[in-house]
Structure formats: structure tokens, C-alpha cells
Amino acid sequence: MWFWSMGTDIGIDLGTATVLVYLKDKGVVLKEPSVVAIDRSKNKILAVGEEARQMIGRTPGNIVAVRPLRDGVISDYDMTEKMLRYFIRKGCAKRKISAPNVMVCIPSQATEVEKKAVIDATKNSGAKKVYLIEEPLAAAIGAGLDISEPNGFMVVDIGGGTADIAVMSLGGTVVRKSLKVAGDKFDEAIIRHIRNKYKLMIGERTAENLKINIGSACKGLRDLSMPIKGRNLITGLPDTIEITSEEIREALLEPVSLIAESVHAVLEKTPPELAADIMDQGILLTGGGGLLFGLDKYIESATGIKVKVAEDSVECVVKGTGKSLKLLNKIEFDGDMEVSLVEKCN
Known part of the structure; x- marks a missing residue:
């Protein structure tokens, strides 16, 4: 059993791709991918965060790396709760504490059900009082x-x-x-473009590397190229091709x-x-x-x-989420604070 220290305020950016934790007077103490690796045969969590992300696309059949949040909201409640508990514990370095205020950011048009899922997962991870704040705010x-x-x-x-x-x-x-x-749709667009044009299947990590290293949203701003490896859909064998910034721009045109x-x-x-x-x-x-x-x-x-x-x-977002706990009297929360929301949903 572990506890938070009295008076500790925590801000959490519960992101689809990354979870960040902010501690009052400490700043950002944790930034890790929101990924959980599970052994399905034993129903056991093997890794969380960066260690789990390294397993994506590289695991045997009984082990699966999952992302419990999709499109900005919780898609797997149990995994989100366990992941959140792990990250808060790691961010707080297991210091003995109790009853913190926790502020969690949410998409600006999240539904009441999605909001309540975030509140419940955060409370079950050890928080006493939970507030929600919209991501742009x-x-x-x-x-x-x-x-x-x-x-x-x-x-x-x-x-x-x-x-x-x-x-x-x-x-x-x-x-x-x-x-x-957003970022996930950028990666999907790159994967789809390369599959359709070159009949080459690549993974999410390769697409993300292309986006970061040579990607561009505007024509003529970047003139780079990068070799990538994948599986040729015609021969079924590994293959290598060269991709340019202009091709990534074309792939990203629709989501951008x-x-x-x-x-x-x-x-x-x-x-x-x-x-x-x-x-x-x-x-x-x-x-x-x-x-x-x-x-x-x-x-x-x-x-x-x-x-x-x-x-x-x-x-x-996570810095603003943490700082906003000091601004409860100045910010309009639109009834998204814990008490009113729980009463409304129950």
C-alpha cells in the first residue's frame, strides 16, 4: 500500500500516445508512452510505458502490447486504471502521501460518459478529489x-x-x-500511402519515424529522404525503399x-x-x-x-493541468468538477 503526501497536487495529461505527470513544486516528473504489455495466457501485465512500447509489433502470440486510450478517450477501462496507478506511483517515487487533488485533462467535446470514466479511473488509482479541464484551456x-x-x-x-x-x-x-x-491519423495516413503506392507494409513506429524525421505539411519546406524497411505485400519478403519528404507531405495532405x-x-x-x-x-x-x-x-x-x-x-497541457489547481476560482469549469459530474452521471 502506498500514499500521497498531504497537500500534494497532481496534474495528469492522459494522452492517447503519451501520459505526462506534473507534481506541484516539482514540475513534470514523468513522460511515457500510454502502452501496456499483457500476457494474455496469464492475464498479467508485463510492462508499462516505454518498455511496453518497445514490444509493439515484436511480441509472441500470447503477449500483446495495447494502448488503452483511443481518440483521446478511454477504450479499455481496466488497463487505463492499472496504467494510471503505475505512472502516478512512479512519478511520486513511492513517497508516503495522502489525499491529493488531481486535475486531469480531457478533449474539449468529451461526452459525460467519457468524463465519468476518467474520473472513476483516477479515483480508483488513489486520488481523493478529481477535477477535469479541457485540453486547449x-x-x-x-x-x-x-x-x-x-x-x-x-x-x-x-x-x-x-x-x-x-x-x-x-x-x-x-x-x-x-x-x-491527430498524430495517430498522421501515422495511419503514412502507412496507407506506402502500402497503396509501393505495396509495402510498415509498422506504426516506422511511420512515426518518417513523420518526425522527414515529414512536412508544406510543399518545398523540406527536401529529405529516408530508407525504410517493411514487408513486400506481393512477394511476402522483407524489402527496403527510399521515401522523400514530398511523399510524406502528399500522404498527410488529407488529415492536415x-x-x-x-x-x-x-x-x-x-x-x-x-x-x-x-x-x-x-x-x-x-x-x-x-x-x-x-x-x-x-x-x-x-x-x-x-x-x-x-x-x-x-x-x-500537463503544465497547465497542474497549474490550474491553483486557479479554481478563476477558471470556468462548466460543471466538470468531480462532485457535480458524479451527481449528474449517477
């Missing part, structure tokens, strides 16, 4: 924006499972949109354009005064998916508004 706080002011801010947070777009002012969200097109169109749609619904503020201050791009090379330029060309990629883009 957390990202804005983590990036250092003063969202309590009567000014309009626009944040585009692109994670592994969802892209969340929001216009905020006076501590609340004015216009929001969440779409299940969907995100840009959604940003445009949110701007169309934004009140004129706030739209003027956004024109002056620009759009803030956060999240791991937002680091796709040239994505800021693509959205900028689609909207005519300057786009800035946040510093520590990957950690913005």
Missing part, C-alpha cells in the same frame, strides 16, 4: 497565457488522438471544436487539411471582437502533433493569421 495556461483577461485567445492542441481547437476569454471557452484527427478546415470553421463562429484579438495575437499551436514540420505555416496560409508553436509544446 490547459494548454493555454501551460503556455503562460493570461486567460482570465477579457481578450480572445485561440489554441490548437494536436495530440495523438484528438485535435482540440478553442477560442477562450475571461477564463472560459467561447467556441470549441474537437476532431479525432481537415485540421486547417476545422480551425477555419471555429474562426467563422468566433465573435468579431475576439476575432480581432486573435488577428493581433495569432494562434497558439501546442501538442506533439503540432510539431509536424511546416504545420504552423500550413494553418497560417489557410487562415491568414500568424501561427506560433508553443515552447515545450508537448508539455504545455
Whole structure:
């Protein structure tokens, strides 16, 4: 049995691809892939996090590496609970503590059922009081924006499972949109393109390496190439081909354009005064998916508004999630705090 120390506040970015844990006065203490490796024959967890991620696509039949979150929400409740308990314990370094406040970020258009699943999983992992905060709001706080002011801010947070777009002012969200097109869909688009064009099957890790190392959202910004290995679908044998940045751009055109169109749609619904503020201050791009090379330029060309990629883009959400525990009186939570939500769902 282990406990949290009195007064410890914890922020958790429960992401589809990565889980980050933030401790009050410590900062970000853990960042690991949200993957669990299970021995199905014994119904036993073998590894969690980075160790489990290394097993993806490399395990025997009885061992499977699963991602318990899909498209920004919990798809496997039991695995999520166990994974969360493991990460919190590891992040806290097994210090003896009790009864913390925990703030967990969620997609901006999560349903009541999805919210309750997050709350229940977090409470069953040891938390006493749980709060929820929308990802764009957390990202804005983590990036250092003063969202309590009567000014309009626009944040585009692109994670592994969802892209969340929001216009905020006076501590609340004015216009929001969440779409299940983000880093995972980028990888799937690359896999599909290479399979269709070259009849070569590659894995998720290879697609992610292509995206990071030579990927681009804009034509002409990057001129790189990279050899990749996979299974030839015609011969059934291992094969190697060379892929260029331009081919990755073509593969990513559909998901990238969907995100840009959604940003445009949110701007169309934004009140004129706030739209003027956004024109002056620009759009803030956060999240791991937002680091796709040239994505800021693509959205900028689609909207005519300057786009800035946040510093520590990957950690913005978890930092804001942790810091927001100090701002409960300044932030509008839309009834997503634990007590009202549990009463509503029960």
C-alpha cells in the first residue's frame, strides 16, 4: 500500500500516445508512452510505458502490447486504471502521501460518459478529489497565457488522438471544436500511402519515424529522404525503399487539411471582437502533433493569421493541468468538477 503526501497536487495529461505527470513544486516528473504489455495466457501485465512500447509489433502470440486510450478517450477501462496507478506511483517515487487533488485533462467535446470514466479511473488509482479541464484551456495556461483577461485567445492542441481547437476569454471557452484527427491519423495516413503506392507494409513506429524525421505539411519546406524497411505485400519478403519528404507531405495532405478546415470553421463562429484579438495575437499551436514540420505555416496560409508553436509544446497541457489547481476560482469549469459530474452521471 502506498500514499500521497498531504497537500500534494497532481496534474495528469492522459494522452492517447503519451501520459505526462506534473507534481506541484516539482514540475513534470514523468513522460511515457500510454502502452501496456499483457500476457494474455496469464492475464498479467508485463510492462508499462516505454518498455511496453518497445514490444509493439515484436511480441509472441500470447503477449500483446495495447494502448488503452483511443481518440483521446478511454477504450479499455481496466488497463487505463492499472496504467494510471503505475505512472502516478512512479512519478511520486513511492513517497508516503495522502489525499491529493488531481486535475486531469480531457478533449474539449468529451461526452459525460467519457468524463465519468476518467474520473472513476483516477479515483480508483488513489486520488481523493478529481477535477477535469479541457485540453486547449490547459494548454493555454501551460503556455503562460493570461486567460482570465477579457481578450480572445485561440489554441490548437494536436495530440495523438484528438485535435482540440478553442477560442477562450475571461477564463472560459467561447467556441470549441474537437476532431479525432491527430498524430495517430498522421501515422495511419503514412502507412496507407506506402502500402497503396509501393505495396509495402510498415509498422506504426516506422511511420512515426518518417513523420518526425522527414515529414512536412508544406510543399518545398523540406527536401529529405529516408530508407525504410517493411514487408513486400506481393512477394511476402522483407524489402527496403527510399521515401522523400514530398511523399510524406502528399500522404498527410488529407488529415492536415481537415485540421486547417476545422480551425477555419471555429474562426467563422468566433465573435468579431475576439476575432480581432486573435488577428493581433495569432494562434497558439501546442501538442506533439503540432510539431509536424511546416504545420504552423500550413494553418497560417489557410487562415491568414500568424501561427506560433508553443515552447515545450508537448508539455504545455500537463503544465497547465497542474497549474490550474491553483486557479479554481478563476477558471470556468462548466460543471466538470468531480462532485457535480458524479451527481449528474449517477
